Amino acid sequence: MGRATGSTARYLGFLFPMAFLLYVNHAWLPVGATTQELLRGFTATPDPTASSFQPLLHNPNGTFSLGFLRNGSSQLALAIVHVPSSEPVWLANPTRWARWSKPTELFFNGSLVLSDPHTGVLWSTRTDGDRLLILDNGNLQIQKLDGSGSVLWQSFDSPSDTLLENQNFTVQMYLVSSNGLYSMRLGDDFIGLYAEFKAGLDQVYWRHRAMEERGHIVDGNGSIYARISPNGFLGMYQTETAPIDVQAFKTFQRPISGIRRVRLESDGNLRGYYWYDSKWVSDFEAIDEECELPNACGSYGLCLPGGGCRCLDNRREYSSGGCFPQESGDFCNVRGENDAINYWVLRRAGVELPFKELMGFEQMGSLEECESSCKSNCSCWGTVFHNVSGFCYAVDYPISTLVSFGDGSKIGYFKVRKIKEEKKRGVGVAGGVALLVGAVLIFVGVAGFGTYRMWRRKKTGHGIFMEEQGLSHDSYRELLRSSSFGAVELCKR
Incomplete structure (x- = not known):
């Protein structure tokens, strides 16, 4: 009985350190360490020394890795990265980035959860699983260890x-x-x-x-x-x-x-x-074809097949991103001073919508009728009218890229907000007037001061000497009173 008890004690003494090591291996990862399986109790925080990606879990052949992916210097995403190319192939929550700092924490308690104490849970799988692993095809799975091997959640589904x-x-x-x-x-x-x-x-x-x-x-x-x-x-x-x-x-x-x-x-x-x-x-x-992309040349841009981008407004020089500020919303309840409609109209012949075959249209009798339908509709940003077919295509969203068309049979009518333009123009005019007034005042002041100096020089002959020596009338009188000046000997030559 004593020997059995001693053997049991030795066995338990061996088992507990092994269990502890197994727990440590899965529940806490030192900097730079990765594993092929995560169990309940795992936690990780961002490593401030990681430059671009902090791996936490990898698949058996090392092709894919789950970890923290940096976005700039202060943000992170939970991502699966293709290791040979360092390209992310999956993000847990693409629309909401976490902070790259110690309060941010990833933990697995049956659910895989990304959170920080300031905003709470940022993302969660909402599961009750036992282990997390990446398959060789890049699929991240949460599985149940109940003999069935059932999959409760997988990245391939999201x-x-x-x-x-x-x-x-x-x-x-x-x-x-x-x-x-x-x-x-x-x-x-x-x-x-x-x-x-x-x-x-x-x-x-x-x-x-x-x-x-x-x-x-x-x-x-x-x-x-x-x-x-x-x-x-x-x-x-x-x-x-x-x-x-x-x-x-x-x-x-x-x-x-x-x-x-x-x-x-x-x-x-x-x-x-x-x-x-x-x-x-x-x-x-x-x-x-580049011109068939949804916004190849930006807002109010004109795509020339095989010839790059220009502006719908010929007076503007095209720059990357578009020709006018990217707007949103519509023209409903947008008024300027005196209740005036706060946009101006840009017309351009020889333009086409890049995906018109997927847009709705109405057949109308004239260009004027097509334009009038948009003018009276505050949610309309513009139209493209086909003279031959009479098709009128309404654009119910901010104007993006149009495609150059060979002849003038297709005519575009586009609304352009003038709020920002007017403000910029007003600020420019006000600034110019202020500069002009300031220059005039400075000129008058300098001229007046010069005239005064000439008048004073003529009135007092010794004033020229004093001013040339850098002395004012007051300082000259002070010099006469000084004891040092009385010690100067005057003599004739």
Whole structure:
């Protein structure tokens, strides 16, 4: 009995340090350390010495890593990074950045939670899991350790701006560009790209409808989903039997050794890449003409096919970002002095909307009728009228890029806010007047002072001597009174 008790004590003495080490390995990570699995009790805070990315968890082959990604000097995002390229492929909360400081904390208590004491919980998976790990395909999962291996949450179900190979993209999901201006969503039978030119209004600017060549959409058989195939295409599916559409990449049916991905870029284009020889190689572009991008030349810009950007207003020189300040909202309840409408009108012939086939239109009898419909509508920013067809396209959002068209049969009518322009002009005029008045006053003062000095010199002959020596009349009298001056001997020569 004594020997058994001693053996038990030795066994427990060995077990407890091992359990403690196992807990430390998962619950706290020293600077620069990573692991392939995180268990309940894990916590981490930003390391001030990390320059761009602080890894916390990696997948078995080391291709992907979860950690803190720096944004500037003071912000961070929880991100999954493709390690060989240092490119983020997933962000936990792209619209809300945390602070890169010690109060910010990531912890796993069944839910993966990013928080700080000032703002509270910034992001959470809202789960009750047991472990966190990254699969070799880049999918971050929270699993239950109850023998079933059930997945409670995964990053593949909430993408940010990127889809990875074999990641299903469903009608409940959307991609959002890093600047938040563009999104990708699925319809009943198409993939669409949308621009949020105005709050609450999404304008579709690219649409790819399923060709249904290999399979057909069956009503009642579930929604469609999209997926990047290792064989080099973006496919749309309703079931796993056959794709209903295949959008081929350049490497279609060509084997490659690296992984594939597509990303919704900050210019609004959807591009595909594959990893090869230490770099991402471009393999697909949804929009291959620059002028067909939703805002290639900025606000009130004019895109010339193959010829760069200009301004709709010929008097302005184009600069990167647009020709007039980027506005928002509409013209409702926006009035100037004396209740005057606070905009001016810019007209331009030979212009076209870059995605007019995806916009609504009305057929009207004349250009005047088309323009009048916009003038009387405070939510309208402009129109493009086709003289030949009579189609009138209304633009219900701030004017972005237009496309140059060969002849004058397509005429644009655009409203431009003049609030900022008038203020700048008023400030400029006021400043010019103030400078002119100041210059006149200075001139009069200098001239008057010079005249006074000449008059004084003529009145007192010795004044010239004193002023040339830098002495005033008062200082000269003080000099006469001084004892040192009385000791000066005067003599004739």
